[in-house]
Amino acid sequence: MLDVCVCGGYWLSIVLPAYNSEKWVDKAIKSVLSQETDYSYELIVIDDGSEDSTGEIVDKYSENPDVHIVHQENRGFSGARNAGIDMAAGEYIMFLDSDDILLPSSIQSLMKCAVENNADVVCGNFMRRYKNEECKQGTNYSFEKVKPLGKLYGQPWGKVYRRSLFDNLRFPEGYWYEDSIFSMIVWQQCKSAYTIPEYVYEYLMNEDGITVKSRKSPKSIDSLYVIRALLKDKSKFNLKIEDTDYNVFLRTAKLTYRRTCRLGSKVQKAIFVNQCELADLYFPDNNPDESLACFSKALKQHNYRVYLQECLRDYL
Numbered sequence: 342m343l344d345v346c347v348c349g350g351y352w353l354s355i356v357l358p359a360y361n362s363e364k365w366v367d368k369a370i371k372s373v374l375s376q377e378t379d380y381s382y383e384l385i386v387i388d389d390g391s392e393d394s395t396g397e398i399v400d401k402y403s404e405n406p407d408v409h410i411v412h413q414e415n416r417g418f419s420g421a422r423n424a425g426i427d428m429a430a431g432e433y434i435m436f437l438d439s440d441d442i443l444l445p446s447s448i449q450s451l452m453k454c455a456v457e458n459n460a461d462v463v464c465g466n467f468m469r470r471y472k473n474e475e476c477k478q479g480t481n482y483s484f485e486k487v488k489p490l491g492k493l494y495g496q497p498w499g500k501v502y503r504r505s506l507f508d509n510l511r512f513p514e515g516y517w518y519e520d521s522i523f524s525m526i527v528w529q530q531c532k533s534a535y536t537i538p539e540y541v542y543e544y545l546m547n548e549d550g551i552t553v554k555s556r557k558s559p560k561s562i563d564s565l566y567v568i569r570a571l572l573k574d575k576s577k578f579n580l581k582i583e584d585t586d587y588n589v590f591l592r593t594a595k596l597t598y599r600r601t602c603r604l605g606s607k608v609q610k611a612i613f614v615n616q617c618e619l620a621d622l623y624f625p626d627n628n629p630d631e632s633l634a635c636f637s638k639a640l641k642q643h644n645y646r647v648y649l650q651e652c653l654r655d656y657l
Contacts, residue, residue: 351407352380353452353501355435356425358418359399360389362439365545367398372442374405378449380456384408385425390415395439419512419519422497426507434504436497440545444468447541451501454537458486462527462534464493464500465541472546479544482536489528490585492536495520499542506530509578513570517563518600524589525571529580559604564597565612572623587627590619591636598652610645617643 355373359366366386373384384407388396402408411424422436433455437443447465455463467479480494487493493500497520506527512519528534568590575582594616601612620640629637639647 350430350432351383352431352456353382353433353435353448354425354429354431354504355382355384355437356387356422356429357384357437357439358387358389358421358425359391359395359439360415360418360421361391361393362395363391363393363398365440366395369437369439369442370399370402370408372444373437374402374408375445376443376448377446378452380448380452382407382448383430385428386410387421387424388412389417389421417514419514419516423511423514426511429504429507431504433501434507435501438498438544440547441498442543444540444543446539450537450539451541454484454535455501455503458533458535460533460535461503461506461531462489462493462500464534464536465539466537467494467499467542467544468540470543470545476543483538485536487534487536489531489534490524490589493523493528493534495523496544497523498544502527513567516567516570517560518567521567521571521593524593525568525586526574526578526580529583529586530578561600561604562608562612564593564600565615568593568597569615569619572619582623582627584627584629587624587637588630588633590624591629591633591640594640595636595652602652609649613645613648616640616648 357369357373370384370386386399386402386408388399388411390413396412399410403410409428411428413421413424416424426434433452435451451463451465454460464482466482468476469479470476510522510526512522572590597612597616598609601608617640620637635647636651638644639651
């Protein structure tokens with residue numbers, strides 16, 4: 342058995358943002374507190390200005406010394422996660438969405454790999470849960486030391502991270518698609534990352550989530566804005582612009598088309614102009630993967646017709 346605490350604190354801090362989550366948050370919290378593990382952990386629940394009974398539900402757990410409840414004015418998903426990061430005392434940190442759950446032995450499996458291998462990031466498999474309670478496999482990882490970019494799914498959840506990765510980093514507030522910080526910033530700072538075969542997370546396919554809501558919302562343009570902001574931020578972390586960054590940028594540019602294609606042709610043309618400017622500014626000499634070469638050429642040559650053809654090739 343391991344010591345209960347490490348360095349006077351916890352092995353793991355779990356950050357759980359909750360906004361109007363009265364349907365799910367109790368189950369999410371119980372999925373944490375029912376974990377059997379040798380590793381000490383704290384659960385930080387951020388009630389992000391909920392207008393339903395979420396606050397009352399989470400307050401039921403306030404007497405647990407390892408559960409910390411924060412009620413704050415609404416700051417959005419990123420602001421809630423950032424508040425949790427600010428409080429986190431663990432050697433490692435984990436993110437749990439309020440409509441999802443940790444599967445049994447998640448903490449033990451992830452932390453055992455992290456500690457034994459001195460890993461910066463450990464990622465487990467996840468399941469997708471549908472409204473009819475049917476569950477389907479989301480990933481099929483084995484035990485492997487990996488390069489995070491291109492190997493790990495991009496969502497924050499289902500992983501443990503060395504807390505120091507967030508010492509000078511926070512999620513960009515006010516944006517959708519804030520998870521882009523992992524592909525653009527976090528992964529490049531990782532010295533060691535592992536996948537494990539255990540299923541650690543159950544993700545609810547939520548019809549009220551951003552993926553569905555964004556299809557007709559002007560906020561879907563955040564897909565462009567957040568990448569632009571993160572490219573600018575890379576210099577603050579002394580991170581070089583590499584070919585892998587260019588591939589991420591190109592794939593995100595295609596994804597931005599899918600997210601914004603219902604906003605009209607004028608919006609699409611403006612986004613294209615911005616994508617070309619970013620490609621010229623940050624990636625003048627970078628080389629893309631072969632599968633992205635035609636799309637890259639369209640941006641570099643400012644060819645809107647080919648750009649649309651390449652976007653539609655993946656979308657249709």
